[in-house]
Amino acid sequence: MESETVTNWEPKILAFLCNWCSYAGADLAGTSRIQYPPNIRVIRVPCSGRINPLFILKALQGGMDGVLVSGCHPGDCHFLSGNYIGRRKSATLKRFLEYLGVEENRVQFSWVSAAEGVKFSQVIQEVTEDVKKLGPLRNFVKK
Amino acid sequence: MIQEKLREKAKELLSKKEVDLIIGFSEWTLPLRTTPVFIRTPEGTESLAWNSFCENNLATYLHKFGRFKVGIVVKGCDARSVVALSLEKRFPNHRPLLIGVPCQRMVDRKKVKKAVKGEILQAVEQGDLLVVKGEDFEVTLKRDDFLYSVCRSCTHRTPNQADFLIGDPVEEFPLDEAHPDVSEFEGKTPEERWGSFEKEISRCIRCYACREACPMCYCTECFVDSTRPKWIEKSLSPSDLAFYHIVRAYHQTGRCSGCGACERACPMDIRLTHLTQKLNQEVKDLYGFETGIQPEVPPPLSTFHPEDEQGFIK
Numbered sequence: 001m002e003s004e005t006v007t008n009w010e011p012k013i014l015a016f017l018c019n020w021c022s023y024a025g026a027d028l029a030g031t032s033r034i035q036y037p038p039n040i041r042v043i044r045v046p047c048s049g050r051i052n053p054l055f056i057l058k059a060l061q062g063g064m065d066g067v068l069v070s071g072c073h074p075g076d077c078h079f080l081s082g083n084y085i086g087r088r089k090s091a092t093l094k095r096f097l098e099y100l101g102v103e104e105n106r107v108q109f110s111w112v113s114a115a116e117g118v119k120f121s122q123v124i125q126e127v128t129e130d131v132k133k134l135g136p137l138r139n140f141v142k143k
Numbered sequence: 144m145i146q147e148k149l150r151e152k153a154k155e156l157l158s159k160k161e162v163d164l165i166i167g168f169s170e171w172t173l174p175l176r177t178t179p180v181f182i183r184t185p186e187g188t189e190s191l192a193w194n195s196f197c198e199n200n201l202a203t204y205l206h207k208f209g210r211f212k213v214g215i216v217v218k219g220c221d222a223r224s225v226v227a228l229s230l231e232k233r234f235p236n237h238r239p240l241l242i243g244v245p246c247q248r249m250v251d252r253k254k255v256k257k258a259v260k261g262e263i264l265q266a267v268e269q270g271d272l273l274v275v276k277g278e279d280f281e282v283t284l285k286r287d288d289f290l291y292s293v294c295r296s297c298t299h300r301t302p303n304q305a306d307f308l309i310g311d312p313v314e315e316f317p318l319d320e321a322h323p324d325v326s327e328f329e330g331k332t333p334e335e336r337w338g339s340f341e342k343e344i345s346r347c348i349r350c351y352a353c354r355e356a357c358p359m360c361y362c363t364e365c366f367v368d369s370t371r372p373k374w375i376e377k378s379l380s381p382s383d384l385a386f387y388h389i390v391r392a393y394h395q396t397g398r399c400s401g402c403g404a405c406e407r408a409c410p411m412d413i414r415l416t417h418l419t420q421k422l423n424q425e426v427k428d429l430y431g432f433e434t435g436i437q438p439e440v441p442p443p444l445s446t447f448h449p450e451d452e453q454g455f456i457k
Contacts, residue, residue: 053390053393054366054374054390057386057389057390058374058386061382061386074449074453075449081447084447084448084449084451085444085445085446085447087447087451087453087456088429088430088443088444088447088451089444090455090456091429091451091452091453091455092393092396092397092422092425092426092429092444093393094455095425095429096389096392096393096396096418096421096422096425097389098333099328099329099336099421100336100337100340100389100418101331101333101334101335101336101337101338101340102333102337103333108457109455109456109457110456110457111456111457123457126457139337139341139385140337140382140385140386141382142376142380142382142383143380143382
């Protein structure tokens with residue numbers, strides 16, 4: 001932690017991946033040898049609807065610089081409507097955090113299916129670049 | 144007079160045994176205040192009061208009386224809280240009977256106290272005027288200058304969902320534009336917003352009065368009290384304070400009636416209502432939902448529509 005100076009700083013990003021789509025998508029990216037930045041730490045969740053907004057806040061408080069929540073495309077949910085419920089929670093939480101002054105790209109959401117290894121790698125690249133631009137999270141993190 | 148009609152109705156309900164208990168307001172020893180009363184006998188209804196200081200949201204007390212048939216005195220915002228609670232199936236046995244009173248907007252006693260010098264010993268309402276007396280002064284104030292800010296922008300004063308309406312419905316119009324605090328806050332840059340939020344909540348002493356006063360905060364174990372998982376430390380660090388206030392407000396998404404009980408309960412005078420008002424605005428904007436207006440529409444976060452907004456998702 002202490003060795004992280006501004007020059008060689010790399011963002012830490014927590015990725016919540018749904019078991020049925022995005023996690024399998026990440027798996028596909030791996031087995032297909034598709035490269036993506038090593039900045040993400042993956043937590044596998046049963047569904048993107050499982051994401052409690054507390055998870056996201058806790059991650060930011062605990063020192064993560066960005067959070068990604070990824071689930072199945074609309075209509076593809078293993079539990080039929082979990083990602084739709086998750087979408088409403090995400091939309092309200094995202095707007096609320098922005099209102100309070102947490103930068104827009106700190107918390108991001110994506111749909112990645114089990115067949116989208118390439119998209120998974122693109123999403124991780126984009127998120128990593130976005131968070132890199134923002135720099136380390138200073139406001140909310142517990143010191 | 145509304146107060147007399149209210150007492151009459153309460154008396155009738157109690158003597159006909161339609162309810163076991165009436166929850167209402169009563170004048171007590173302090174000026175500019177009323178106290179919640181719990182009345183079980185028809186004679187007791189004489190202590191019921193109605194004035195511009197009936198600010199509490201009595202729906203908070205309903206959780207304690209689930210076994211009884213309760214009649215409750217409600218304003219527009221309180222009625223909406225009860226409807227929201229009933230949507231969350233909080234009344235499996237008896238849905239409370241709502242004795243609705245159209246609200247004249249409530250007076251903020253802190254504003255009145257600031258306007259006069261010395262201790263206020265008596266306050267009497269005379270129409271639109273408020274006569275405030277102390278040991279060596281007597282001032283007449285215009286009532287409308289001393290209203291709660293949430294009351295000023297309120298557009299749901301008549302409790303339309305009430306079982307009995309005492310008095311006539313009032314015309315719905317806001318005195319101020321909706322949520323002036325929210326638009327003021329939104330005008331700042333993200334950095335300023337976080338700074339001002341953090342500064343405001345830095346006074347918080349984590350007494351949880353905002354949670355206790357809120358009718359929608361009824362969890363048997365709140366996330367702040369939970370030790371397994373331990374979501375939040377019991378500290379007053381800026382990070383933990385922010386965590387608490389973000390989540391407390393966020394848990395009201397699509398459930399808050401905007402009564403302002405949280406802010407009134409705060410001993411440190413922290414501005415809290417703009418957080419929940421922002422969430423109310425969002426929910427209305429995204430899903431066209433307003434708390435407690437339509438008793439048959441499910442709360443927005445427990446349902447979905449395939450065409451919901453998803454522009455923010457990659």
